[in-house]
Structures are given as C-alpha cells and as structure tokens.
Amino acid sequence: MLEVRNVTVDFVGLRAVDHVSFAAEKGQIVGLIGPNGAGKTTLFNVVSGLIRPTSGSVVFEGQDLSRLGPADRNRKGIGRTFQVVKPFGGLTVLDNVVVGALTRGQGLVEARQTARATLQRLRLDRFADTIAHSLPLALRKRLEVARALATGPKLMLLDEMMGGLNPTEVNETLSLIQELNAEGLTFLVIEHNMSAIMRIAEKVLVLNQGAVLVEGPPAVVTRDEQVISVYLGEPIESA
Amino acid sequence: MRISDASPISPAGARIAAAAALVLLLCVPLVVRDIYRLDLGITVLIWASLATAWNISGGFAGGLSLGHAAFFGVGAYTSTLLFLRLGITPWIGIFAGAVLAAMLGALLGVITFRLKGPFFVLATLAFGIVVHIINVNWRGLTRGAAGLLLPFRGGPQNMLFLNLWAYWYTGLGLLVLTVGVSMGIERSRLGYYLVALREDEDAARSLGVRVVRSKVIAAAVSAALAACAGSVYAAFIQYIDPDSTTQFELSVQIALVAIVGGMGTTFGPVLGAAIVIPLGEMLRARLGGGAALVVYGFLLMVIVLTAPNGAIAGVRLLVRRLRRLIDSRRKADA
Numbered sequence: 001m002l003e004v005r006n007v008t009v010d011f012v013g014l015r016a017v018d019h020v021s022f023a024a025e026k027g028q029i030v031g032l033i034g035p036n037g038a039g040k041t042t043l044f045n046v047v048s049g050l051i052r053p054t055s056g057s058v059v060f061e062g063q064d065l066s067r068l069g070p071a072d073r074n075r076k077g078i079g080r081t082f083q084v085v086k087p088f089g090g091l092t093v094l095d096n097v098v099v100g101a102l103t104r105g106q107g108l109v110e111a112r113q114t115a116r117a118t119l120q121r122l123r124l125d126r127f128a129d130t131i132a133h134s135l136p137l138a139l140r141k142r143l144e145v146a147r148a149l150a151t152g153p154k155l156m157l158l159d160e161m162m163g164g165l166n167p168t169e170v171n172e173t174l175s176l177i178q179e180l181n182a183e184g185l186t187f188l189v190i191e192h193n194m195s196a197i198m199r200i201a202e203k204v205l206v207l208n209q210g211a212v213l214v215e216g217p218p219a220v221v222t223r224d225e226q227v228i229s230v231y232l233g234e235p236i237e238s239a
Numbered sequence: 240m241r242i243s244d245a246s247p248i249s250p251a252g253a254r255i256a257a258a259a260a261l262v263l264l265l266c267v268p269l270v271v272r273d274i275y276r277l278d279l280g281i282t283v284l285i286w287a288s289l290a291t292a293w294n295i296s297g298g299f300a301g302g303l304s305l306g307h308a309a310f311f312g313v314g315a316y317t318s319t320l321l322f323l324r325l326g327i328t329p330w331i332g333i334f335a336g337a338v339l340a341a342m343l344g345a346l347l348g349v350i351t352f353r354l355k356g357p358f359f360v361l362a363t364l365a366f367g368i369v370v371h372i373i374n375v376n377w378r379g380l381t382r383g384a385a386g387l388l389l390p391f392r393g394g395p396q397n398m399l400f401l402n403l404w405a406y407w408y409t410g411l412g413l414l415v416l417t418v419g420v421s422m423g424i425e426r427s428r429l430g431y432y433l434v435a436l437r438e439d440e441d442a443a444r445s446l447g448v449r450v451v452r453s454k455v456i457a458a459a460v461s462a463a464l465a466a467c468a469g470s471v472y473a474a475f476i477q478y479i480d481p482d483s484t485t486q487f488e489l490s491v492q493i494a495l496v497a498i499v500g501g502m503g504t505t506f507g508p509v510l511g512a513a514i515v516i517p518l519g520e521m522l523r524a525r526l527g528g529g530a531a532l533v534v535y536g537f538l539l540m541v542i543v544l545t546a547p548n549g550a551i552a553g554v555r556l557l558v559r560r561l562r563r564l565i566d567s568r569r570k571a572d573a
Contacts, residue, residue: 099443102432
C-alpha cells in the first residue's frame with residue numbers, strides 16, 4: 001500500500017534521512033522507532049508531503065506521490081497526527097473535526113454528523129463545544145486522531161501518540177488502534193513507548209542517524225544486538 | 240452551544256441583532272435630517288463595507304493586508320473612468336471594477352500565499368504603493384494628482400443623486416452586500432478552510448485543505464468587494480484623486496477599522512467603522528489637524544489595548560453576562 005523508495009532528506013549540513021526504503025502492506029501496523037533525531041518525524045513529513053525529499057520517492061497504492069502536496073495526499077487517503085499537537089486552537093473541538101470531514105467532500109450538515117460520530121468514537125463528545133486550546137494535552141492528542149480520522153484515511157500516520165499518557169490512556173489508545181486496524185485501516189506508528197509498540201506492531205523499523213538499522217517483527221528486532229546498543233540499551237522507562 | 244470568539248460561526252443571536260440593526264438603519268434617513276450627520280453616516284457605511292471586505296482575507300484567512308486601498312482605488316477609478324470616457328453608468332462600472340480588482344487580488348494571492356507574517360504584510364504594502372505610484376504617474380488615464388471630477392449629469396441612473404438619503408440607501412445596499420457575502424463565507428466550507436489555515440497551516444494542509452485555492456478565492460472576493468466600496472465612494476464624493484483612494488494611509492485605516500472592531504468576525508469590522516470613523520471625524524471637528532491626530536492615535540491605542548480581540552469580543556462578553564444574569568434571575572423566580 002505504501003512504499004518509501006530510497007528516500008534521502010538533506011537539511012543544511014545535515015542528512016536527516018539517509019536512503020530509507022520500506023513498505024507497509026494494507027492492513028498492517030508498522031512501528032517506527034529510534035533515538036531522538038533519528039529522522040522519524042522527518043520521514044513522516046516526507047510521506048505526508050510537508051517536506052520534499054532531496055531524492056527518492058513515495059508511492060501510495062501504486063501511484064507516485066512526488067508531485068502531490070499534503071492536501072492532495074490527504075485526499076488520496078493519507079491521514080496524520082503531529083507529535084507537537086497542532087489544534088486549531090480558537091475553534092471548538094467539534095469545528096476542528098468538521099474541517100477534516102469537509103475536505104472529503106461532505107456538505108456542512110453531513111460533515112457535522114461525521115464529526116460528532118468521530119468524537120463519540122474517541123470519547124471526545126463531551127468536549128464538542130470546548131475551545132480546542134483549553135483541552136489538556138492527552139485530549140488534544142486524541143483530537144489530532146479524531147480530526148485525521150474524519151478525513152476518511154486509508155493509511156494513518158501516528159506521531160508519538162503515547163507520550164505523556166498514563167497507562168490507562170495508553171491501553172485505551174492501543175485498543176482504539178487495533179479496533180480501527182481490524183476495520184481495515186493501515187497504520188504507521190512512531191513511538192517511544194516500546195512495550196506499547198511491541199504489543200500492536202506487525203513489523204518494526206528501527207531508524208538510527210537517518211538510516212534503517214533493522215527491520216523485522218518486534219520479537220526479532222528487540223533481540224537484535226545493534227538495536228540494543230543504540231536504542232534499547234538506554235533505560236526505556238525514562239523515555 | 241458555547242462559541243469561541245474566533246469561531247467561524249457567529250452566534251445565532253448575532254444574526255437576529257443584525258436583522259434588527261438593518262431595520263433601524265433603513266429608518267435613519269426618516270429620522271436624521273441633519274445633513275452633516277447623514278453625510279458622516281454614509282461615510283461610516285462605506286468604511287464598514289470596506290473593512291468587511293478586508294476582513295475576508297485579512298481576518299478569516301489571517302493575511303494582514305496593508306495594500307487594500309489599491310482595490311478600493313481600482314473600483315473608484317474603473318467605474319468613474321468608464322462613466323467619464325464611455326458614458327457607462329457606474330451601476331455597471333461597479334461590476335467592471337469588482338472583476339478587475341478580483342483578478343488583481345487573485346494575482347496578488349498567487350504571488351503571496353506562501354509568505355508568512357511580516358513578509359506577507361510587506362508584500363501587500365509594496366503592492367499598494369506600486370498601485371499608488373502608477374495611479375499618480377499614469378496621467379493619460381487617471382490625470383494623476385489632478386484627480387477626476389464627476390460632472391453631475393444624469394442622476395439616479397448614473398448613481399448620482401440630489402438627495403443624501405439616496406446615497407444612504409446605496410451605502411446600505413453596499414453594506415448588505417459585503418456583510419451578506421461575509422456571512423455566507425463564514426458559514427461555508429471556504430470559511431472553515433480559511434480559519435483552519437489561519438490557525439495552523441500545516442495541520443490544515445495535512446487534513447486536505449488546499450492552501451492556494453482557498454487563499455486566492457478569499458483574496459479575489461475581498462478585493463472585489465473593496466472595489467465595490469470604491470465605486471460607491473466615487474459616486475458619493477464625486478471627486479477622486481490618488482490621495483483619497485490609493486494612498487498608503489488609507490490601507491492602514493482599513494486594517495485598523497477591522498482590527499478595532501474585531502478581525503476574523505463578521506460583524507466586528509462593521510462595529511469598528513461605527514467607532515473609528517465618527518471618532519476621527521469628531522476629533523477633527525473639535526481639535527483640528529495635528530492635535531486631532533495625536534488624540535486619535537492615543538485613543539486607538541487605548542481601544543486596542545483594552546480590547547485586544549476587538550470591540551465585538553467585548554460585546555459578546557457583555558451579551559453572555561447579561562444572559563447569565565437573566566438566567567439566574569429566572570431561576571431565582573422559579
């Protein structure tokens with residue numbers, strides 16, 4: 001479904017992503033892990049179209065996306081959240097989600113219905129009329145997901161959803177991801193919470209200094225010595 | 240339902256209040272017989288329309304333009320020149336001006352949509368100055384600083400009236416048009432997209448909002464409406480020159496009126512015009528020239544500091560408190 005082909009991103013004096021290739025099949029949950037600065041979020045920005053890669057390409061459902069901007073990629077079916085949440089702060093939670101529903105071509109009335117249903121699904125419906133910037137962080141993260149879901153994506157990119165969540169919230173988020181996945185939504189998930197990613201991911205990609213270090217099923221990756229030395233060697237609890 | 244002061248949807252109460260205000264405004268010429276006041280009133284109507292037009296790109300989309308006098312000028316000159324040179328009535332000329340301004344606005348939108356913050360402001364400012372310079376120097380077309388005088392001939396069919404009340408209703412028609420378009424956008428898909436882009440462009444794009452299309456449409460509509468205000472202004476004053484139509488100070492004043500009233504809201508710019516224009520006029524009449532400007536500037540600072548979200552936010556707060564008070568009274572009674 002998604003193919004990242006030999007993508008390299010150079011910032012001034014820094015290679016953020018270094019010849020990265022991988023694929024995600026329809027219905028998969030793919031985990032993306034690696035130390036800070038490994039290039040995970042940059043890779044997300046390349047896939048969602050916010051950054052043009054220096055070289056390489058992104059193919060989605062057989063189509064090369066290189067010429068498409070973020071809006072058109074979303075309309076093709078790629079939804080994403082941001083690690084540093086970006087709510088439309090002055091709008092109500094409902095209106096935030098309405099924006100997502102509108103871009104898939106729904107009229108205002110229908111978009112409001114979709115938005116309400118999405119909020120209900122994420123148990124945000126109580127906050128429908130709250131101004132987005134006054135929500136606590138955990139809920140703002142959920143709002144990111146709600147907004148992206150309302151666009152009706154086929155592939156969802158989640159950028160560190162679990163950071164700052166308590167164990168109950170982490171479990172809730174995991175079961176939501178699995179529920180949506182069971183309905184056919186494909187996931188690409190950046191996560192620092194290792195135990196969380198191991199529970200849901202079918203395949204894990206470890207990035208280090210912009211390059212893919214290891215790729216494989218979670219059980220294999222966690223036993224890999226390279227991975228242990230660059231990443232897991234750090235105390236996970238503090239991450 | 241609680242609604243944010245920045246929400247793209249005005250509270251339902253605002254529309255009822257607007258309808259009531261419209262009825263009152265329709266009655267004004269029947270009550271106000273004083274020529275000076277009616278004249279001032281018409282100026283307020285034109286400024287309210289102009290600020291409302293500005294607000295569509297400046298407020299909803301968040302692109303603070305300091306070049307809108309250019310569109311006002313294009314409207315004023317197009318309808319006036321068509322009338323003087325070809326004898327085409329300003330009632331038609333106003334549309335020609337709007338179309339021309341829309342194209343210019345769209346062009347500016349295409350050039351500037353990528354620019355953020357001060358860079359966008361500077362680009363619009365430069366655009367306004369360029370148009371002003373062209374206006375001053377293209378004497379063959381605009382007669383430059385000498386300006387254009389509209390000879391009084393023809394009457395109503397040429398938007399030239401003997402009675403002030405007719406201008407009042409023309410101005411009111413203009414205001415209904417601009418506010419109507421603004422309300423339409425506020426409650427539309429485009430309105431949501433513009434506000435989303437203003438709040439966070441990357442997030443909006445990632446949700447499928449097309450930046451160029453949304454911003455260019457907003458810029459074109461905003462420019463077209465500003466041009467309509469220009470045509471009505473020219474017919475009202477019957478004399479236009481670069482200083483009264485395309486000057487930089489005018490662009491600043493347009494933005495100022497909208498900001499004082501509350502940018503990003505439909506009724507804020509109208510309220511802003513109702514405050515700022517009479518205030519400036521009063522001060523000029525009482526204090527004259529320099530002193531008036533000093534006090535004017537000072538008062539504007541006070542207004543902006545005490546109501547950073549515009550006067551409309553204060554009104555909304557007041558209404559909310561009144562409602563709460565009435566509710567609690569009712570509960571106490573029951």
